[in-house]
Amino acid sequence: MSQECFVLLPRDGLSVKDGRGWYTSEVGRGYSHPWPLPTTVRGALRAAWGQDLMTTQPGVRMTPEEWEQRSAGVKLTRFVALRRSLAESSFKQAHRMWPFPADAVLVGGEKGAVGRVEQLLPRRPATGRAATTLGPDEDAAREGLWHPRWASKGKPAPAPRFWSEAEMVRWLLGHDVAIPRELSPEQRTDVHVSIHPDRQTAEDTMLHSRQVVELLRLEREGETAPRAVEWALGLCCEQPTRDSVRGFPSGVLGLGGRRRLTNVEPVTPDLFACPPEFQPKGTKGLRLVLATPASFVRGWLPDGFEQDGAVYVGTLPGVTGPVVLRAALVPRAQDVSAWDMVKREPRRTRRWVPAGAVYFFEKQRGEDFTAEELRALWLASWGGGHEEALGQVLPGVWTPPPASGA
Amino acid sequence: MESRAYLLQALSPLHVGTGRSVGVIDLPLMRMRATGIPIVPGSSLKGVLRDSRKHDSDKARSDAIFGPRREKPGPEGDQPGEYAGALVVGDARLLALPVRGFVGTFAMVTSPLLLALARRDWGGRMGGGEVPGPVAPLAKYQARVASLKNSACLYRHDGQPRVYLEDLDLEVENKDDSVLASWAEVLGRALPSEERDMLMRRLVLVDDETMSFLWETATQVDTRVSINPETGTAAQGQLWTEESLPAETLLMGVMAATRAWHPERKLEAGEVLSEALGGPGTMLQLGGKATVGRGWCRLLSWQSGGSEGRR
DSSP: OOEEEEEEEESSOBOOBOSOOTTSSSSEEEOBOSSOOHHHHHHHHHHHHHHHHHHHSTTOOOOHHHHHHHGGGOEEEEEEEEEEETTOOSOOGGGEEEEOOTTEEEEEOGGGOEEEEEEOOEEOOOSSOOOOOOSSTTHHHHHTSOEEOOOSOSOEEOOOSEEEHHHHHHHHTTOOOOOOOOOOOEEEEEEEOOBOTTTOSBOTTOOEEEEEEEOEEEEOOTTSOOEEEEEEEEEEEEOOSTTOOTTOSOSOEEETGGGEEEEEEEOOGGGGSOOTTOOOOOBSEEEEEESSOBBOTBTTBOTTOEEETTEEEEOOTTOOSOEEEEEEEOOSOEEEOOEETTTTEEOOOEEEBOTTOEEEEEETTOOOBOHHHHHHTTTOBOSBOTTBTTTBEEEEEEOOOOOTTO | OEEEEEEEEESSOBOOBOSOOSSSSSBOBOBOTTTOOBEEOHHHHHHHHHHHTTTOSOHHHHHHHHOOOOSSSSGGGOOOOSSOOSEEEOOEEEEEEEEEBSSSSEEEEEOHHHHHHHHHHTTGGGTOTTOOOOOOOOOTTEEEESOTTTOSSOEEETTEEEEEETTEEEEEOSSOOHHHHHHHHHHHTTSOGGGTTHHHHHEEEEOHHHHHHHHHHSSEEEEEEEEOTTTSSEEEEEEEEEEEBOTTOEEEEEEEEOOOOOSSOOOOHHHHHHHHHOSTTEEEEOSSOGGGTTTEEEEEEOTTSOGGGBO
């Protein structure tokens, strides 16, 4: 099995269309996901791998079915966002960008300014009788989950989409973080029209627009000259054992809607490793932040966690002993639709827990999570969809509040 | 996928617009939103390339390159195709903008950012071909030229060379820029032989801040009006302004291709690219306002001139 690590640098921006159809509004309008989905990227890699295979092995011609079957072994094992100055020639860990975690809240300061970053800390539920919900059998465990309570004054401000590596490491270690700058890629709308070849006029009903996410920006800080900054996708992928292609991927890659051209730059696996600055001490509580969306069988509830009385208990990769799920901060589910190129029909829509969701744990027997366990969890895979780099987590420390009377 | 860089040289004002605006200019140019760099979208170029082959008798070959045409407009035409087109056309981005000068009539102005993007299109980051290196950065409101001796745009005042671009008065570093000279030389190889020294004489490198000011303000803005045929006077409410890239503008883009997927036409990626790029200096009409002479461009590449154009 060969592992290739590289960075994709989309040249002209990306349009990764979401599930809304062209004809669901009065004008044909295509909306793009704000950041490409792992499944889109893997699909592009499978297509590129098949093309490279046919180019490098004369005589190989695959039918769509064969393509689907043989390229199934192309697996995405790492998927991170990157951002660097155009003047830099290589990517480093410091260039990594992580989804803004759901347990961080920007709180407005005076006169509408963003004042500070606060952490949402789950509190133990109040003892005694409380209202419960009607419905599924797991009520006791679900009602037993801890919820964060908002104690501070000030309105929450819109959160940026990404955090820098330095900010995320500080956050995971439980340190204060300064107000992050808004660094997300921008979007533009391209309008297209089809010209009739004989009349040379626009064809009726063929005017449509498409959102494009631009990955090149000019950023200014104060009075300084503008600095060109580029966003990119850092990937590791595995090739099928029997059919590996040397030098994969070769040349540029087509990615997203209209196969927009994407440059490929090789990197080493160190780019995805746990950073040396992440040196946690043993901790009573553990936070897991989703660095990529997660696919769990039962929606928000992590795979392998079962109700045990009034709590959910399960295991985590690289952690000794059972753990108790104390809280889950999960934003709205991400619905993902795709097209089956072989059957020429839509694939089944999937629901993912979005990147940035945060889960809180304690060990069932009350021990601490060790520093080694935390570092082992760096980008560990959780839930389903490992072949699409789904469910990769970032570990953070958490200090659970003492029990009342303790 | 195999790819090649291409150049677009505007021979008349080039208007590839967004179709609407809420700003001062009614019909502005299409630009990258985050940087403001003017672009010609790949879809425009691909459509024009395809249209230029509509009279070819070999329809299958054209379809193999550009993809099957939809049979019907609208929702009923949304049928999945039997095969995909082999050609992918990237957007063409501004590379050098002709800017009026008090000396030398006009200068071809570029910046470190535009050359860095062009370098990537050439595969320079991957060590591809004979791509010139990155130019050294410039201080704010400074300029450099390839050769002080050969530049057509310099004016010396008390021994200090300067360039005057529109109403900008920029100090020019009192030394030749050899890297910029290589850019002028290598880019010039794509141009027709009689124009090859144009860049050596007119290329001026300015800092990115000045360049971003120029690509916003040094474009051509024409005011036009409709004449009422009955009265022969301006029609009420029919005055508008439209923005164009001036003639001589250079833009750079990338085309890429796989081998053709058409069941009857087997073309290798290189053939697809050669077919799309056409002969040296293919003439095309791009963008809007064709009937008033806008958008005549040369499509240029380095496909026969050495390795620097291949990636």
